[in-house]
Amino acid sequence: PRETSDFKNVGFFEVATQLEETTGRAVARISRWDHTKPITYYVSANTPPEYVQAVKEGVLYWNLAFGREVLRAEVAPAGVTAPDPRHNIIQWVPNDTAGFAYADGLMDPRTGEILHAQVYLTSVFGVSPRSKMPANLRKLRKDLKAPAAPGVALSALHSSRLCELSEGDKLAHDLERLRAMDTTDASFLRAVQDYIREVTAHEVGHTLGLRHNFAGSLAMNLSLAERDELFVRYLKTGDVPALDKVFTSSYMEYSALAEAVLSAAQAQTFQVAFPYDKLAIRWAYENEEIDPATAPLFCTDGHAALSYRDCVRFDSGAQPIPSNRQKLQLALDSLPLNFAEAFIRAKTAPDARDRVPFAKLELQPKDYLTAINEALTDQIAWLNTEPPKSIAIERRFPFVSPFNRTEVLDAERAWIAEQVKAEGGVQAVLFGLLPGSLSPSLVTRSNERLAAYLAREDVRRGIGYDGQPYELSSEEIDFLKRTGAKLFAQLELAVLDKTLDLLAAARFNSPALGYQLEAPLGELAQIVVLAQKGEPRALFEPFLFDRATRVKAAKLLSRSIGGSIPDWSAASRAGAAVYLQTMLKLVSKDMTLTREQAQWVTEQEEMVGLLLATAKM
Secondary structure, three states, X not given: OOEOOOOOOOOEOEOOOEEOOOOOOEEOEEOEOOOOOOEEEEEOOOOOHHHHHHHHHHHHHHHHHHOOOOXXXXXXXXXXXXXXXXXXXXXXXXXXXXXXXXXXXXXXXXXXXXXXXXXXXXXXXXXXXXXXXXXXXXXXXXXXXXXXXXXXXXXXXXXXXXXXXXXXXXXXXXXXXXXXXXXXXXXXXXXXXXXXXXXXXXXXXXXXXXXXXXXXXHHOOOOHHHHHHHHHHHHHHOOOOOOOOOOOOOOOOOOOHHHHHHHHHHHHHHOOOOHHHHHHHHHHHHOOOOOOXXXXXXXXXXHHHOOOOOOOOOOOOOOHHHHHHHHHHHHHHHHHHHHHHHXXXXXXXXXXXXXXXXXXXXXXXXXXXXXXXXXXXXXXXXOOOOOOOOHHHXXXXXXXXXXXXXXXXXXXXXXXXXXXXXXXXXXXXXXXXXXXXXXXXXXXXXXXXXXXXXXXXXXXXXXXXXXXXXXXXXXXXHHHHHHHHHHHHHHHHHHHHHHHHHHHHOXXXXXXXXXHHHHHHHHHHHHHHHOEOOOOXXXXXXXXXXXXXXXXXXXXXXXXXXXXXXXXXXXXXXXXXXXXXXXXXXXXXOOOOOHHHHHXXXXXXXXXXXXXXXXXX
């Protein structure tokens, strides 16, 4: 038996803590096989022939980490399916609507020895050929949130769900992106086989005892643009990136599609194990010690729960600022697609009783905001005075405590500032969705993407969620465009409102970023506070944003947001106040005002008062 680690450099599943008979010391032992004898995994006989070899290769990958043959992969006898006590089965499950894979293991509670394991791969991972992709995607979207069956075991034998790789919307979006690329059926199949190889290796890794390593992506040494270029080249030509192009340090990461495909192609082509996987296997099975100075970064589910924001699932690259920027872009790209598919789902629901006419489908704007709000929240958190904890930065130090907290924070602020600069500054990183900044607006880009999506032949007519042919009429397409435009306008206001809340709660007193944020925040506040629906500076003309939103924007000019930066937003604050005061001077005492005009004047006087007060807030 091997005692568990401190989870700083490596992590394995454990059995229940026991007390040593001689010392009374509490000991937790890791889960691992007796690898002095071969461990055989059986690929279920119903696995499609074009994927059998990819599944086998996902199993045999781990021999590269062991440095010798420990695992074997064979096709299971006909009729043998998981669970089967005689075989460790990798079971292909014919279910195109469940976007997940998972692994089960049975361990001896006394020693931690793994006695039996099984992996389940749903057929959603096998989506080739490319021509059938639209129908397969609709099958996946039909039931993305289907609950997995609970694990059941005898209490005396420790059995557990080691992993449940739930892809859901992320998988659907990645597959849609893959489909949109100009690829042949052959190159598409190759990418799908790589993906299946990666998912298999991930799940088999769990059955060997390894926990997740969500720091795998932090080893990536190229930009997201470079990654995309290599991905497209691989799809079109089959050129596998050289090993000096690093996409991950471990298969135990939850990787985005491009990283999963490219890393799988590298591992298979060059017959190499990734650094963390090799280190973890050698530590657990060969009792080799780890040198923290050279060990790859490691973080698992427990670290993610402790709010390490670079220890996350399905992130891309080693830097959170460009990664969050890409997440935001993906959320925006998905928005019109998800909107259109909601109506197609209503039109072609599998059960006719669940079908809803377009005009009666109830839209919930908040359902479309989750991914956008998450990306915005994370991005603003990284720009804050005290950014969230970072595994990448903290691992540079021998320890982190109040003694060296300032030094750690300074290193993290410098790290973030470098990323912001590389991305084109805070204007590009944070303000791309907000008034007065980068164009096009959320409404414009969403309307354009919706029109392009509805123009596609496989969207206008195709296979619906009921598996039957459907066709959208010209009236239905016009309805979708009109309704989409209304929804996107509401979402743009909601995004602005959310961003104002996040910015108002933040504190930016890091000199490296604070001065960069001052000007765009001031511009944003002035636009929201001063923009009118008609002619600018027109007396009694209604303002574009409601009073509550304008108040939030005005509070962005509060000195406290700038922290220690003197005269934070003084120019923007004074400019907005003078603008409104100039308009109010046009109201003479002898004017007879209507109720609405009097309310307009009162609101602007209150706004001036708030702007002047923010100098002391």
